[in-house]
Amino acid sequence: MTLLLDVVTTAAILFIVAAGLLAIFGVLKIINFAHGAWLTIGAYCAVATAGLGLNPWLALPIAFAVGAILGGITELVIVRPLYRRPLDAILATWGLGIVIGQLITLWFGRDVQFTPNLLSGTVDVFGVGYSLYRLFAVAAALVIGLAFTFLLEGTRLGLSAQAVIMNEMLARALGIDTARVRLATFMVGTGLAALAGVLLTPLTSVDPNMGVAWLIGSFMLVMVAGSSFSTLAIACLVFGGAQVLVSTFVSPIFGGITVAVLCALVLRISPKGFARA
Amino acid sequence: MHENRSTPARVWLLAALALAAAVVVIIGPALFDRFTLNVLTRSMIYAMLAVTVDILWGYTGILTFGQAAFFGTGAYASAMVLSHLGASPALMVLALALAIIVPVLLGAFVGWLSFGHGSTPLYATVISLVVPIVVTQLVFSGGVWTGSSSGLVGYSGLPLGLPGYFRLTGICLIVTTVVALVFTRSDAGKLLVAIRDNEARCAYLGLNPQRLKIVLTTILAGVAGIAGFLYANASGVVAPENTGFVFGTEIVIWTALGGRGTIIGPVIGAIGIDYLSAQLSGDLPFLWNLVVGALFVVMIILLPNGLAQLARMVLPRRNEEQASPSGSPTLAAEPAGNGSEAGNRVLAVSGLGKSFGSLQVLQGIDLDVHPGELVSLVGPNGAGKTTLLRCLSDGTEATTGTVTIAGQDISGMTPDEIVALGVGRKFQVASVFDSLTVADCLRMARASRNAPSLLRRSATLGLPAAATDILRSTGLDRMLLGRPVSLLSHGQKQSLELAMVVALEPKLILLDEPTAGLTKVERTTIGATLQKLTGELGFAAILVEHDLDFVRDISTRIVVLHQGKLVLDGSVDQVVNSEVVRTIYSGGAHA
CATH class of the missing domain: 3.40.50.300 (P-loop containing nucleotide triphosphate hydrolases)
Structure with missing residues (x-):
C-alpha cells in the first residue's frame, strides 16, 4: 500500500517539477536548461517569505510572480535571439543557470536553508500512516495539470499557443503576435518552475545547487512526453513508478538514474517518445 | 602569404608553432613555481578534452557533454589498477591499455545508441547527458573498488615528479592538437563539416554519416581515456566529479569561449579559464564563476564562434579566403566508369505502393527504365x-511491391x-x-x-x-x-x-x-x-x-x-x- 502511494506521489512530484519545462518546450521547442535555477529561485522565495515572517503559503503566488517576471526578462534578452539555434539555447540557458546559482550564493550564502513546513504530520490512508504533504503534492499536480489544460484549451492565449505549435508561419500570417505568445509561454513556464521550487522545499534541502539534481530527470521526462501534459502525466507515472520500484528493491543509487536511463531507451526505440501513443 | 592551405608554407608554420610550444613545455618547469606547474598540468589535460569536444561539436555539430564520462572512465580504470593491483611497469602498461580500451568500448556503445538511422541531433545530446550521470552513479555504488563518494587516492603513479608530468602532458597536448589541426584541415576533415551542414545530402552521396559519427565518437572516447590516464597519474586522485555531467558542461564552456571549430581556440580557452579559476577562485570564488557564466551567455548569443571569431575580426584577414588562380585546385579528368550496357534494365519497378496509414499515396506502379x-x-x-x-x-x-536497381x-x-x-x-x-x-x-x-x-x-x-x-x-x-x-x-x-x-x-x-x-x-x-x-x-x-x-x-x-x-x-x-x-x-x- 505504501508502495502504491509512493508511486503516485513520486509521479506527482515529478509532474510538478517537469510541468514548467514542458510548457516551454512544447510551444517554443526550446529546452530551458536554466529550469533547475528557477526551481532554486522558487525555493529561495519560500526562504525569503519565511524570513519576512509571512504566511508560508504566500510563497506560492510570490514565487510564481518572481519566476514569471525573471522569465520574461530572460526571454527578451537571452532566448529570443536563439530560437533558430536550439542547441545554443540549451547552452545559453545553462550559462544563465550558473549565473543565477552564483548570485543566490552571493546573496544567501552557500549553506543549506530551512523553511517552515507547509503541511506536516501524517494521515491514515487505508490503515497506513502516510505523509500528508506528499498527498497534498498529488492534489497540487492535479490542479496544475487541469489548470494547464484549461489554459491551453479554454483561453485565447492557449489557442494562439496551439496555433504556434502547429504552424508558426501560418499563425503569424493570420495576425497572431507570435512574439507575445512566446513571451507569455516562457513566463508561464518559468513561473511554474518557481512554483514547483516552493512545493519542493518540504521534501528536499534548499541550497544554491538544488535545482541541478532535478533538471536532468525533468528534461528526460519532457523529451519523452513531447508537448502534451497528458503524456507527461503518463510518463511520470510509468518512470516514477519504475524509480520507486528500483529504489525499493534494488538500490536507491540506481533508483536515482532509473528515469534517465529508461527515458533514453524509450527514445532510442521510438524517437517521438510517448507522443504518438 | 597568398598560398592556399596545401602549400608547404602552412605546414612549416604549423611545425614552427608546435616546436615553439614544445620548447615552452620543456623549459616550463624552470620558469614556473610549483603551484603554477600543478595547475597548468591539469589545465593542459583539460585542453585535450576541449579539443575532442571541438571536433565533435565545433566541426561535426554534435553537442556532447559525454566526454566527461569517457575521461572519468579512463581515469578510474587507471586508478583502480594502480590502487588495487600495484604500479609495476607491466601494471602501468595495463592501466594505460584499460584507460583506452574501456572508454573506447563505452564510446562505441554510446555511438551506436546515439546515432541510429534517423535519430535527431538532440537525441545524441540527450544520451551524452545520461552517460555521465550513469557512470557517476556506478562510481558511487562501487564501494571499495571505486572508493565511492570519496574517490581513490594514495596510489602511486608514474615516477615522474611534477616537472616530468608537466612535460609529458604538454607533449601529449601538442600531439593531440597538431593531429586534430591536420585532420580537420584535410580533405577527410571536410567530411565532418559536410555532416554538420547537411546529413541527408551526405547519405545521398553514398556516405554513411551515422557510421562516421560512431567511429568519431569511439576514437575520441579513447583520446579522452588517455587524458584520464594522465590525470589519474598526475593528480594522484580521482573523484566522482571527474566523470560527471557538470564537468561535461564545463568542457563545452571552455570550447565555446575559446571558439568552436578552431581547435586552437578551445585549447587556449581551456588552459586560460582553468588557470585563471585556480588563481582567482581563492580570492573571489563565487564572483569568478559568475563572471565565467555571464561571459558564456553573452558569448553564445553575440559571438557564437567564441573569442577566435573576435580575433579574426580584429586581425587582418589572411588571404586564403580569396581565390587566386594559382591556389585553385586543378580539375583532373577521371576515367568514366559508367559501364552499364544498353539493353539491360537499370530500374525495374513492379507493383509499388506507398501508404501513410489509410491514405494510399501510390499504388500498383510498374515502370522499367x-x-x-x-x-x-x-x-x-x-x-x-x-x-x-x-x-x-x-x-x-515503399509499403508494397519491389524496386530493383541494376538487378x-x-x-x-x-x-x-x-x-x-x-x-x-x-x-x-x-x-x-x-x-x-x-x-x-x-x-x-x-x-x-x-x-x-x-x-x-x-x-x-x-x-x-x-x-x-x-x-x-x-x-x-x-x-x-x-x-x-x-x-x-x-x-x-x-x-x-x-x-x-x-x-x-x-x-x-x-x-x-x-x-x-x-x-x-x-x-x-x-x-x-x-x-x-x-x-x-x-x-x-x-x-x-x-x-x-x-x-x-x-x-x-x-x-x-x-x-x-x-x-x-x-x-x-x-x-x-x-x-x-x-x-x-x-x-x-x-x-
Missing part, C-alpha cells in the same frame, strides 16, 4: 511524383547503399553543403569512391568529364574556391548539386524539378546537359517536371502519374497528344 533513357514524370500536384522518387532512393519507404532488390536498404548501386538523387530544393566551397562540395561527391586523405588537402580535384562539363557551362569552374556555397545564387546551387550528383557517376539520376525557379538560360543549359548525359553518355534519368514544353523538348519517354496511379507511359508524341493528359491538366473528370 533502360540506359540512355530520359524519362519525364509528370502529373498534377499531389500525384505522388516526389514520393515515387523517394521510394526509388530509400529502400525503407538488385533494394527493399530495406538505406540511401547510401542505394547510391552505391548507382543511383544519384537531386532534390527539389538545392541540397548542398552551405559552409564548404564548391571544390569541397564536389570532393564530397567523390568521397565514396576515392577515400579522402586524412592528412592533406589535395591540389587536384578529380571529376568525371560529365561533371566538369556542367561546371564549365555554368561558370562554376571559376568559383571552385573563395567563398562558401551559401553565397551562390539559387541557379548556381542547383547546377552545383547536379554536378555533385553526376560526379557520383550514377547509372540512374533522379531529378526533382531541377529547373524550378531558374531563368530561361539556366533552364536551357540544364536541359542540354541532361540530353547529353543520357543520349551520349548512357546515363538513365528520371525527371519530375511541371513545365510541359521543357519536358517535350528533352524527354525520350513520358510517364503520367495521377492520384497515385500510373495512367500513361509512352513516347513524347503519344503522351502529349493523349486525351487523358488533357483531361487531367484541364481539371476535368477524375480519370
Whole structure:
C-alpha cells in the first residue's frame, strides 16, 4: 500500500517539477536548461517569505510572480535571439543557470536553508500512516495539470499557443503576435518552475545547487512526453513508478538514474517518445 | 602569404608553432613555481578534452557533454589498477591499455545508441547527458573498488615528479592538437563539416554519416581515456566529479569561449579559464564563476564562434579566403566508369505502393527504365511524383511491391547503399553543403569512391568529364574556391548539386524539378546537359517536371502519374497528344 502511494506521489512530484519545462518546450521547442535555477529561485522565495515572517503559503503566488517576471526578462534578452539555434539555447540557458546559482550564493550564502513546513504530520490512508504533504503534492499536480489544460484549451492565449505549435508561419500570417505568445509561454513556464521550487522545499534541502539534481530527470521526462501534459502525466507515472520500484528493491543509487536511463531507451526505440501513443 | 592551405608554407608554420610550444613545455618547469606547474598540468589535460569536444561539436555539430564520462572512465580504470593491483611497469602498461580500451568500448556503445538511422541531433545530446550521470552513479555504488563518494587516492603513479608530468602532458597536448589541426584541415576533415551542414545530402552521396559519427565518437572516447590516464597519474586522485555531467558542461564552456571549430581556440580557452579559476577562485570564488557564466551567455548569443571569431575580426584577414588562380585546385579528368550496357534494365519497378496509414499515396506502379533513357514524370500536384522518387532512393519507404536497381532488390536498404548501386538523387530544393566551397562540395561527391586523405588537402580535384562539363557551362569552374556555397545564387546551387550528383557517376539520376525557379538560360543549359548525359553518355534519368514544353523538348519517354496511379507511359508524341493528359491538366473528370 505504501508502495502504491509512493508511486503516485513520486509521479506527482515529478509532474510538478517537469510541468514548467514542458510548457516551454512544447510551444517554443526550446529546452530551458536554466529550469533547475528557477526551481532554486522558487525555493529561495519560500526562504525569503519565511524570513519576512509571512504566511508560508504566500510563497506560492510570490514565487510564481518572481519566476514569471525573471522569465520574461530572460526571454527578451537571452532566448529570443536563439530560437533558430536550439542547441545554443540549451547552452545559453545553462550559462544563465550558473549565473543565477552564483548570485543566490552571493546573496544567501552557500549553506543549506530551512523553511517552515507547509503541511506536516501524517494521515491514515487505508490503515497506513502516510505523509500528508506528499498527498497534498498529488492534489497540487492535479490542479496544475487541469489548470494547464484549461489554459491551453479554454483561453485565447492557449489557442494562439496551439496555433504556434502547429504552424508558426501560418499563425503569424493570420495576425497572431507570435512574439507575445512566446513571451507569455516562457513566463508561464518559468513561473511554474518557481512554483514547483516552493512545493519542493518540504521534501528536499534548499541550497544554491538544488535545482541541478532535478533538471536532468525533468528534461528526460519532457523529451519523452513531447508537448502534451497528458503524456507527461503518463510518463511520470510509468518512470516514477519504475524509480520507486528500483529504489525499493534494488538500490536507491540506481533508483536515482532509473528515469534517465529508461527515458533514453524509450527514445532510442521510438524517437517521438510517448507522443504518438 | 597568398598560398592556399596545401602549400608547404602552412605546414612549416604549423611545425614552427608546435616546436615553439614544445620548447615552452620543456623549459616550463624552470620558469614556473610549483603551484603554477600543478595547475597548468591539469589545465593542459583539460585542453585535450576541449579539443575532442571541438571536433565533435565545433566541426561535426554534435553537442556532447559525454566526454566527461569517457575521461572519468579512463581515469578510474587507471586508478583502480594502480590502487588495487600495484604500479609495476607491466601494471602501468595495463592501466594505460584499460584507460583506452574501456572508454573506447563505452564510446562505441554510446555511438551506436546515439546515432541510429534517423535519430535527431538532440537525441545524441540527450544520451551524452545520461552517460555521465550513469557512470557517476556506478562510481558511487562501487564501494571499495571505486572508493565511492570519496574517490581513490594514495596510489602511486608514474615516477615522474611534477616537472616530468608537466612535460609529458604538454607533449601529449601538442600531439593531440597538431593531429586534430591536420585532420580537420584535410580533405577527410571536410567530411565532418559536410555532416554538420547537411546529413541527408551526405547519405545521398553514398556516405554513411551515422557510421562516421560512431567511429568519431569511439576514437575520441579513447583520446579522452588517455587524458584520464594522465590525470589519474598526475593528480594522484580521482573523484566522482571527474566523470560527471557538470564537468561535461564545463568542457563545452571552455570550447565555446575559446571558439568552436578552431581547435586552437578551445585549447587556449581551456588552459586560460582553468588557470585563471585556480588563481582567482581563492580570492573571489563565487564572483569568478559568475563572471565565467555571464561571459558564456553573452558569448553564445553575440559571438557564437567564441573569442577566435573576435580575433579574426580584429586581425587582418589572411588571404586564403580569396581565390587566386594559382591556389585553385586543378580539375583532373577521371576515367568514366559508367559501364552499364544498353539493353539491360537499370530500374525495374513492379507493383509499388506507398501508404501513410489509410491514405494510399501510390499504388500498383510498374515502370522499367533502360540506359540512355530520359524519362519525364509528370502529373498534377499531389500525384505522388516526389514520393515515387523517394521510394526509388530509400529502400525503407515503399509499403508494397519491389524496386530493383541494376538487378538488385533494394527493399530495406538505406540511401547510401542505394547510391552505391548507382543511383544519384537531386532534390527539389538545392541540397548542398552551405559552409564548404564548391571544390569541397564536389570532393564530397567523390568521397565514396576515392577515400579522402586524412592528412592533406589535395591540389587536384578529380571529376568525371560529365561533371566538369556542367561546371564549365555554368561558370562554376571559376568559383571552385573563395567563398562558401551559401553565397551562390539559387541557379548556381542547383547546377552545383547536379554536378555533385553526376560526379557520383550514377547509372540512374533522379531529378526533382531541377529547373524550378531558374531563368530561361539556366533552364536551357540544364536541359542540354541532361540530353547529353543520357543520349551520349548512357546515363538513365528520371525527371519530375511541371513545365510541359521543357519536358517535350528533352524527354525520350513520358510517364503520367495521377492520384497515385500510373495512367500513361509512352513516347513524347503519344503522351502529349493523349486525351487523358488533357483531361487531367484541364481539371476535368477524375480519370
